[in-house]
Amino acid sequence: MTVQSDNLSKCTHLICLALFTLMIGPGPVSGQQIRLDQMQIYVQSDTLKLDAQIDTLFSRRTLDAIETGMTASILIQFRLAAGPRTILRHHPILTRLEHDIWEGEYRVVRFSSQPDTLDTTSFDTVRAYCAQLQGIPLGPLPESDRQLTLQYHIEVNPISPEQQRRTRRWLNLLERWSLLEFFIQLNRSSEGTGWVDLLRFTPSSLPHILPTPLESPSEPEQTP
């Protein structure tokens, strides 16, 4: 009797362990090595601004998807923190990249405080446009001269919401009370960085740059 109980207990532990392993095994995508290069932060007209270059924005997988005409989205977020839980400024930039494979054209729409659109037939132009961040306004210059941290978060998703719906329809997941709804999530295709500390600085240490006459007016300030 004791031996049977021990065996039963072992089997139960094994089943629990297997289920636990299955549940924690396939985690979300941690992403490729997206990072910011040639970063410069400065003050222009009492506004904190940022110039930067994103390195390796598109992974091989994302490039394949774009090549077949899938619509990708790129979400870049900056925030200025005075402490672990004190966020002073938050600035999101959402970019939608469409590829018309029939005409061989790309359209990049950037949703920010100042929307912008690029139409081109060159993917290199697209890559440069998406990777180049020029004059990104982070908000008004803080009055106190305490140390601040600039953080960024980049997420690239080659699956558009329309494609999500199409795939779910294909898998019959749109059926009411579908059993698989409880277990399957189709939103793990995005790749990103998580929140990364980019720079620690004090406002007084930043260079001041005068606006050039030909420079386009800076985007309106945005506060969280």
Add this chain to the structure above:
Amino acid sequence: MTPLSLRWRVIIALIALVLGTSLAFSYLTRYFLNQGILFRTNVEMAQALNDALSLAKENYDDRKRRMNEAGNRLFGSQTLQAAFETGNSVPIQTELQAHRLQDLELQFLTPGENPAEWSAIPSVETPVVFKHPEKANLLCLAVPILQGGTPFGVLLATARIDQLLNVENAVHTFKHLEIEESEGLQQDVLLGFLVTTVCIVILACLIGIRMGFGITRPLYALIKGTREMARDNLDYRIPPGRDDEIGLLIESFNRMAEDLKENRRKRLEAEQIAAWREIARRLAHEIKNPLTPIQLTVQQMRDKYDGTDPGYLKLVQDCTEIVTEEVENLRALVQEFANFARMPSLSLAPHDLNAVILDVVRLYPDAHIELDLASTLPELNLDPDQMRRVLINLIENGIDASGSNGRMVLTTRTQPDTVLLTVTDSGPGISFEDQERIFQPYVSTKESGMGLGLAVVRGIVEEHEGHISVTNPESGGARFEIQLPVPEESFQSPEVQP
């Protein structure tokens, strides 16, 4: 509706359990298998879809090239001009057929009549092929119609490219699945299968455990009942509440316990009565023997006295009378003891109970006795002499309790298996405590009497395999009820008399 027996319930439950589990697993297996097939992505499928997309692209480019050629041929031609003016597009369709574009839909636009469509055209100066800016499934050819170098109309020919877009969508979905699969989609499906399987197994186990408890719980109650009985606790009863075989078993057990308790009571009473009878017999024997010598001795003392003292003579005569009287009382008492101790064996034979009652009532002409006898009674196995003794005892008790002006009612009724005889008096009744013990020997509510009468009555009734009880009716007095069994040979149809 008759409830299902336990056997059928168990069988049906087990079949349902097995079928339910099997069907659930079958459904789940088919479901997950189908999903697995849908998820299945491989190199061959990817290559086929990419090839299909390349072919679709070639088809698109070829169609676009032919539309361009057809547009250039129509641009500035008399055919287009005439068709625009007459509205007859047949010559244009003929021209388009030459370029294998017979499936195009034709429409003439003017800036005044169709401003929306007009503004969607990229160029109205030269022929142009373009995708419709709002309807992605339309490939359009716009051929301007000039008049004096100024566009005043456009031939818009549209082709549907839904099939090409379907190929593109299929490639996108496949690519999406490839990405999801690389991130653990199959593990999700497997996890779903395992979780649902474990849930079903747990559910089946719970149902099985509940069924098992449902079956064994009453059995455990029976086991507890038998143990209580083994501990001599005959008052223990198993709660009923089931309509199946186990319910019948519980009912039988409870009935058996009740019978055992009743038999024990009867046995104890019989032993008690036997003991009392033995005492009575010995008392009667020991007392009876010296009574006659005492009486004779006293009488001899009185007779032999030859003195002349009148006072002493009177004393002797008075004492003799007292001793003789008390000896007679003792003799009567001894006779009563002897009667109780010598309960004669019954001589049973079929008799009419009503006739016995009428015989006895005739002995009490001055008593107010009312008879309410059933018109037809089955003959009972009676000892008429003993039954007279019973009736005399009850009637005399009733007369004693009711007084000289009291009333008594004797009734007989036929019941399904018995005949009911009641003797009701109009006395003060019998207290509840006395009702419990009034049939025991030497228990009496009267100041005089030995308390043996009702014990004898009960003994005779039980010798007849009957039952006697006493109650106080709402109308007052006491009512003795005697139930006597109807023998099978004289059993009549159960006719209940009013």
